[in-house]
Amino acid sequence: MRVSQLFGTTLRSAAEGELISHQLLLRAGFVQQLAAGIFSYLPLGQRSLEKIRTILREEIDAIGGQELSMPVVHPGELWQRSGRWQKVDQTLVRFQDRRGRDMALAMTHEEVVADLTAAQVSSYRDLPRIVYQIQTKFRDEPRSRGGLIRTREFLMKDSYSLDRDYQGLQSAYRRHFRAYFRIAARAGLPVAAVLSDVGMMGGGMAHEFMYLSEVGEDTLIFCPSCGYAANQEVAESRAEAAEVAPMVAVEEVPTPGSTTVAEVAAVLGVEADRIAKTVAYTAEMARGQTGTLVLAVVPGNVEVNLAKLRNVTGAIELRVATEAEIAAAGGVAGYMSPVGLDKVAVFADDRLSRKRNLVAGANRAGWHLRNFNLDRDCPTATVVPLASVVSGEACVNCGHSLELRRGIEFGNIFQLGTEYSQSMGATFTDESGHSQQVVMGSYGIGLGRMLACAAEEHHDERGLALPISLAPYQVALVSVGADREVVDLAERTYTELRGLGLEVLWDDRDVSPGVKFADADLRGMPLRVTISPRSIKAGGAELKRRRGDPFTVQADQAAASAASQVRLMEEEMSSWVDQQMLPVEDLIKNTLGECP
């Protein structure tokens, strides 16, 4: 491709966006935004995306995946059958066709896969199978973020495993686990697998693959000693020993004006963790239904974990209750506790049941209670882990002190089980002639996000520095000036490079050399071949890696040398991948157990 013919230009500056990946992808002319969270991919971005597609196809094919393609528009009836029509909030875009039928834009494809399976699979001989597609999803996120990190319309590789039993599911899960590490490594991304919430997918175990980054939106809990890794949404810590002090009678104490944990702690002279903090939420149990009040009680030094609360309440949406809602239930904002509020569902963090004689609200303005004991004073509470794990708490497995990191979710894997098979009637006949439900797994990777992560990981002050596996072109050919000799050699080298099967972007524009170099760097071209009066005088052509030192090769060897440089970079990449894969088998054994 000649730059003079390329659709799309580089920009000197970009105002939009905080994230470096967002800015660079805009400036390098990879993407252009159409609306909030909706992007076009320009030819350069499209080529990088195509490389990602190829990696995904190769790796999912390698574990037995078969590519297919499913619709973007689904009949609402399908989602009604699975129950998600009611469960999922506005993230699922609903509309009606001309006949007034409910329709939905695909945000994921479990329903459709299960529906396909119902028709295509009928015998145990038809299992196991893995099917996948690389296709557009639309999720009307409340807020898109960080350029390509979170968009509303995005490309996703989604695969689905179909098995006759849970042992088969384990095997498919494991193969995806391994493949995801390879996929990330081939994109130059170091990732960690963490236990995760199943969210709207339902089902059993789930892992997220996280690219560790300070700009990540997720908080992750790691144990440096035993390798425990979990998203904070589901992370657990080891329980402290129960206190043995005798329970003392409850006593009301005045705390006028003290409505926060810090204020109450100061007034009463206790530590924050000696306070039972009560937070009221309004829980929406189904779409369109009026909310009901639920109380979450946690130690004053930690936060209520909404993912955990959502799971334990079964709510589809939770928001902090208003003062009016609290008052309607008999509570007083700032002085709340579950004591005496019989009609409200109460969920309490298990840490509280091991503590004795705490401070709690008195449900009376200006007053708190001393000597609150969860078991005695609120026996109706559901006691579960409800608070977020914080840095320094003890690992559930080994007791070592836990650490917090930030990460961007690049992919996830879910063990779904038979939930969708059941609602769509995906069954098969086993050897004994009995009908069984197909056991499903679901596995996603966002392509645009993967590109954004790669840009976060691989850049410098000059621009992108994508790994050769993702760069839109392997070689930037830069011709300097319009001398006959230069143009002839450039023309010849361009032809030869392409003849050798290399992807070349020739900057043949009539602009100054500085512009060409700056653009090649900004676009992150892995290898630069410069042909100029100076390089010819020095013996031929100059080769330079994106972050390496330049060297000169003979004119008639320019293409061949460039080709061997490219091959070298590809080999380096693949040995890096091998190195990344070294610990993975042990990791699988440790996190998923011995292979079934």
Place this chain on the structure above:
RNA sequence: CGGGGCGUGGUGCAGGGGUAGCACGCCACUUUUGGGAAGUGGAGGUCGCAGGUUCGAAUCCUGCCGCCCCGACCA
């Protein structure tokens, strides 16, 4: 949805009741050609939208819309 910020040529910005400006980019010609060249000439803007105030609105007022950032959600 709550909070904050911003909407002015392609891009980045200034202006703040009376002529719409700057830089980069773009077009033409000339001179240039190793790290975002120089000169000359030129094209390009319903100042987000609607209403209002005013002799007069990009500017003031009201409402709406859009985008970015922070929170609740996700690949």
